[in-house]
Amino acid sequence: MNGLTLTLRSAPDCELNACQLGGDRLWGDAGRPADPDDIRRWKLPILGGHHSLTLGDCFTVAPGSAGRVVIEGDLSRFHGLAGDWRQGELVIDGDVGDGFCSAMTGGVVSLRGSARTGACRELRGGSVHITGNVGDDLGGPLLGRRSGMRGGSVLVNGDAGQFAGYRLRRGTLIILGDCGESIGCDLVAGTLLVGGRAAGHVAPGMRRGTIFLGSGGKISPLRFTAPETASLGIAKLIANSLPPEAAAIAESLRGTLRRQLGDVTAGGMGEIWHSPHGN
Amino acid sequence: MTEDASRSPDDHPAGDPNDQPVWFEVAGVPVEPTFAEAFDMKATRLVLTAHTREWARDAAAALVGFGTSVIACGIEIAVERELNPSETPDGRPGLAILAFTVSGKELDKQIPRRAGQCVLTCPTTALFAGIDGETRVPLGKSLRYFGDGFQISKLIDGRRYWRIPVMDGEFLCEADTGRVEAVGGGNFLLLGRSLDQVLDACRAATEAISPLADVITPFPGGATRSGSKVGSKYSGLFASTNQAYCPTLRGLVDQPLGNDVVAIVEIVIDGLTPPRIAAAMRAGILAACDRVGPHGLVGITAGNYGGKLGRHHFHLREVLA
Structure with a gap:
């Protein structure tokens, strides 16, 4: 047996801490999946309660395709899924709760659904693809911490909530849809690409790093320099590195961009690029 | 025969x-x-691009100048071939340049010095690694200091690039290039x-x-x-x-x-x-x-x-x- 498939029996009636389904616990020694009997005994604490369910209470555990863990079902009440994910491929078919892929360090995670608040917080490596939408605080810091995402790449096909890329420090965050307010707030470095429109003010407190806005956003003239037209080699390199889903962004990056620097009120020299054709 | x-x-x-x-x-x-x-030598390859092929050739001519023999030049360096835009990282015309020295230390000395004086100075150019190798030869890693704090680094697909503001825009330079036995x-x-x-x-x-x-x-x-x-x-x-x-x-x-x-x-x-x-x-x-x-x-x-x-x-x- 080289892989695992976990299928949700029925949606739980309580919120669960699903951190057990993270790290490299699902992969036992020598990269083989853990013993299904052990997995069934793992505990999923009930959030706000004193009890736990076992994983076997919630899921059927069966062998799966090689090198891959598949979790199926509506997991929107499972929080912390794929937290600290370190290796191998994880495919989740269904929506997930808060804190999805937090502090992930490696491997490839694919979510065919949407994630709630705090997805990819303090991501440090690996690659995440979310086909649906994500809630607030995408790629931000873990609670009580200073740095947001510090590596890896995240692709969101849908929309993102507020504060996407808050304190982003390294790595690439791609949102093909629209974003809520204050994206790139206090952004330290790294790359945040938005295919759609950003609501509210963009990037207050930005220090360094790069934000691309496909369809514009509100950029404070007090915080950012006046737009200058530029054709940047680095933008072409970024375009070449993007996945096929982000073809529209790549096309814009290969052309002439308008560029603004800031947040000057925070002593920042980050850059916001937008297409001359954006609003 | x-x-x-x-x-x-x-x-x-x-x-x-x-x-x-x-x-x-x-x-x-x-x-x-x-x-x-x-003889055994150490080698690296650089990819030099520019807005037009003429500028790329001009920069390359300077870069490979006084690079005929290790006896007195310290390096043997020349254009390997011209590259079409489809072959370069930034989609512009370019050239591949090979450089050989008797020691890795000499390569580490010669390449940043030549890149700094001959490529960074030439309008519209960019410089990239042209070969993989565990041992690395510094490029932008050394030249970035010319940016005096306004330089920007960007990590793309595991490769670090430096962007140095210059009078015609910015000089884009990969942080380092590979070194191989040759x-x-x-x-x-x-x-x-x-x-x-x-x-x-x-x-x-x-x-x-x-x-x-x-x-x-x-x-x-x-x-x-x-x-x-x-x-x-x-x-x-x-x-x-x-x-x-x-x-x-x-x-x-x-x-x-x-x-x-x-x-x-x-x-x-x-x-x-x-x-x-x-x-x-x-x-x-x-x-x-x-x-x-x-x-x-x-x-x-x-x-x-x-x-x-x-x-x-x-x-x-x-x-x-």
Whole structure:
């Protein structure tokens, strides 16, 4: 047996801490999946309660395709899924709760659904693809911490909530849809690409790093320099590195961009690029 | 290729055939069954791009200047080939440049210095790594300080790039490039019946080598007339003219040359691997022989130090087999 498939029996009636389904616990020694009997005994604490369910209470555990863990079902009440994910491929078919892929360090995670608040917080490596939408605080810091995402790449096909890329420090965050307010707030470095429109003010407190806005956003003239037209080699390199889903962004990056620097009120020299054709 | 044991002493390029191994022929041109002696070197490849091919060529010309021989330049560096926009990282016209030194330390010294003075200074250029290698040679990693704090780094697919603000926009430069083990000093000598004919043969040889990947001919026009020997009568000189191959000294010093040798040029080849050098030697010799034939070339030979200095021996008989 080289892989695992976990299928949700029925949606739980309580919120669960699903951190057990993270790290490299699902992969036992020598990269083989853990013993299904052990997995069934793992505990999923009930959030706000004193009890736990076992994983076997919630899921059927069966062998799966090689090198891959598949979790199926509506997991929107499972929080912390794929937290600290370190290796191998994880495919989740269904929506997930808060804190999805937090502090992930490696491997490839694919979510065919949407994630709630705090997805990819303090991501440090690996690659995440979310086909649906994500809630607030995408790629931000873990609670009580200073740095947001510090590596890896995240692709969101849908929309993102507020504060996407808050304190982003390294790595690439791609949102093909629209974003809520204050994206790139206090952004330290790294790359945040938005295919759609950003609501509210963009990037207050930005220090360094790069934000691309496909369809514009509100950029404070007090915080950012006046737009200058530029054709940047680095933008072409970024375009070449993007996945096929982000073809529209790549096309814009290969052309002439308008560029603004800031947040000057925070002593920042980050850059916001937008297409001359954006609003 | 045919054996040439029946040639008369007068015809023999090396003068007295009784002391020499049997020469063989390529396209009617006698070839001495000797070998080229080459050395281990360190190498890297750079990819230089610019807004137009002309600017890329201008920057490359400066970058590879004074880079013919490690003897005094410290580096042997030349354009490997021109690159189409589809072959470069930023989709602009560019060139691939190969550089060879005797030590990694020298490469680390030469490359950033040349990149800083010759590429960073040239309008619209960008500089990228052109080869993988665990050991790295600094590029933007050193040059970024020119940005005086306004430089920006960007990590894309595990490769770090530096963006340095300059007066025409920004200079984009990869942080470092790879360093690999390589071979320098593959060579062959064209023994000509006249200056015009040997130069013609030389051009044919370098034109044939020019499109080959992983090799360069670092001397001007791909050839040198100043073949050297190790040492000198003057202390402090590492190399001096090889009088044995200077036709104007005929009769004055011991020479392996026949009377009909009027001029000699040497093609020197550096390459990333021995097979690449062998292929380049073969292509060059065949092209030279085809171009001028036995009426233009008295013979072909190769330079070596008796096999004592370099561990790579390119035997002409094997190279041309």
